[in-house]
Amino acid sequence: MSVQIKTVRTPEEMGLSGQAVLHFLKQHEQLGIHTLAIARDNKVYSFAVKPFTTDSPHTLFSLSKSFCAMAAGLAVAEGYLTYEDSLAEVLKDSLPKGYDKALHEVTLHHLLSMSSGLDEESDKASRPQADWAKAALGYKVKHKPGTRFHYNTMGTYLAGRMVAQRVGMSLRDYLMPRLFGPLGIDKPQWDCCPLGYNIGGFGLHLSVSDIAKTAQLLLNGGVWGKKRLLPAEFMARATNKQVDNEDKTDPDFHPDWSQGYGYQFWMARHGRYRGDGMFGQVMMVDEKNNLSLSCTAGLVMMGTEMDAIHELMNGLLSLPKLDKTGQEKLIKKTTNLRVRAPKDGKEPVFGEGTYMGDDGRMLRIETPDADSLRLKFCKQEDLKPLWFRFGRKKDAQSHFQPFAAGERPQKTLGRFGVKDGTLTAQLMMPEAPYRMRVTIQRIGDQAIKVDMTSVGFEEGSFELKRVAP
Incomplete structure (x- = not known):
């Protein structure tokens, strides 16, 4: 089952255009990208802006959600859960007194597709409490489950709790032999709630190399080597639209957040889909063109980042390839990327x-x-x-x-x-x-x-x- 991922020095070794990377760096070097990796055909091209490295773990924020969904898909395939299992039934021990009986209508499917209908206040208001599940389950179901999209990180946490309840272990431990281990991700860390459960909706720490291997797995349709790691039914559900999320009244409207939502994956322009996390963490997959792009970052304007990523991916596929001289220029450019220290004229420190x-x-x-x-x-x-x-x-x-x-x-x-x-x-x-x-x-x-x-x-x-x- 061992899969050898080959690291390459230029996109040309993958049949892609390094000219697109040079253009990306010229246009967006100040965007805030920390690391970037392109994967296809079990080959990975990557670079990092020092002091960041391609092998160091990075906080993924909501990109963690996609991995929580993978755990749920595996738990369903192994018979621990079904997508139609009731939230209130599986987490019955966490139900508070006087809970909304409509919670029985909320299923794992609804949580994974962000269509639970749970009161929006349940998201952030639950986190100051010791028992996040009990706090979230104390809120009303405001909309009929399955009818309305609302991005709710606490919903992902509840989905993760459903998995942990049925499999009898943490999300991380459950995924170790089933996903992380086979991919060669040796010791992933996942932050926990006050009760010790993996948060699910955020808190996973992986390097861009780890994300790129996961993206390659997705490009392979969930198959790694000769073994299927992610169930075919899960792949079909997770990476295709389950609920409409277009809202042009949103003052921050951007087309990449209005293409539909799968199971903890966003549908994206150009027929792509992605997992993403706050401040620019992205895993973008283009099945049609056998191409994936992953990055870690520290930025605020994620709409600008999405535009830049699509432009880069399109350019990788369409622009002319670099000759040997151009490839050496690219290698030198990416090797010397770093965050510059503040300018210092050796003047005395002042203002104590x-x-x-x-x-x-x-x-x-x-x-x-x-x-x-x-x-x-x-x-x-x-x-x-x-x-x-x-x-x-x-x-x-x-x-x-x-x-x-x-x-x-x-x-x-x-x-x-x-x-x-x-x-x-x-x-x-x-x-x-x-x-x-x-x-x-x-x-x-x-x-x-x-x-x-x-x-x-x-x-x-x-x-x-x-x-x-």
Whole structure:
């Protein structure tokens, strides 16, 4: 059953056009892509923007949902569940007193296709509770199951709980011998709810190489080598439209979120389908053209990312191939991709002290020595301020606890420089999309101007006054 995935240096070795990759990098190098992998015919072409790597795990956010659906499909094929099993029946031990009896009409199919009809408030309001399932099942069914699409991460969690209840183990453990192991994904990590169940709807950590192997499995119709890993019925259900999701009244309308929804997969333009996660995690599959593209990222404008991915995939198939000189240019270009450190003119660090804005926003600047910087961000209503460390000559390493319930701490890399009177501090997380770039300028002796750009944090320009040394 062993399948040898061959790593290639250029798309031309896969019968594709490297010119499309060069065009993509020229147009979108600042988009926020961390890693990218193209897979077809058991070959993978990939690159990473340092410090990110193609083999390091990365938080997938909602791309995790597609893997939860795979566990459900396997559980159905093995007789533990059916797609028509009732949510309320399988999780009867989690039903609260006075629950809505309409929950008996909600099935695994409805949860996987995001058409359960469960009150939209059940999604985020359930997570501060200790028992997420009991909290979510305390909400009403507002729409007849199967009639209306509503994206609900808690619905995926409930589907995962149904699987765990019937198979008697976690989603991760259930998938190890059935999916992860055969694909050569040795030790995947999946975050858990307060009761210890894998979250299902987010929290899976995989490298882009792992995602690419999964995409190759999907291109193969669920078959790996000579063995079927994903059931044929599941593949037919998951990768085809189960419910309509078009809503042109949405102010953020984009065609890639209106092509229909399968089982934890979005239908996409050009006959493709995908799993995706917040801040740019994507696994796009094009069965017709035997092509897949996977990426991890740290970006906000996912509509722009989708447009860029489709353009890249179309170009891979249609543009002229690079000659040997062009291929060497591409190899050099992708080898040297990196997030640049802030410019540093070796000017003295300035501004140590505590600064406050009229809205209660606070920034504490500490400079233990000429090559070290600590920033503390806080608002008056915050119970837990954010502390970050930055190094001048090399990255300062620390950890950050993400905001979402269930997410594990993330390693941080912080770097700063001072040039032309501006202090610039940059924070990255090599296994997550979160990032921050802060510039600080003096306004006289007692105030500073702070400009922040970020993924996952606050953004904006603020003037703060010194309140303490």
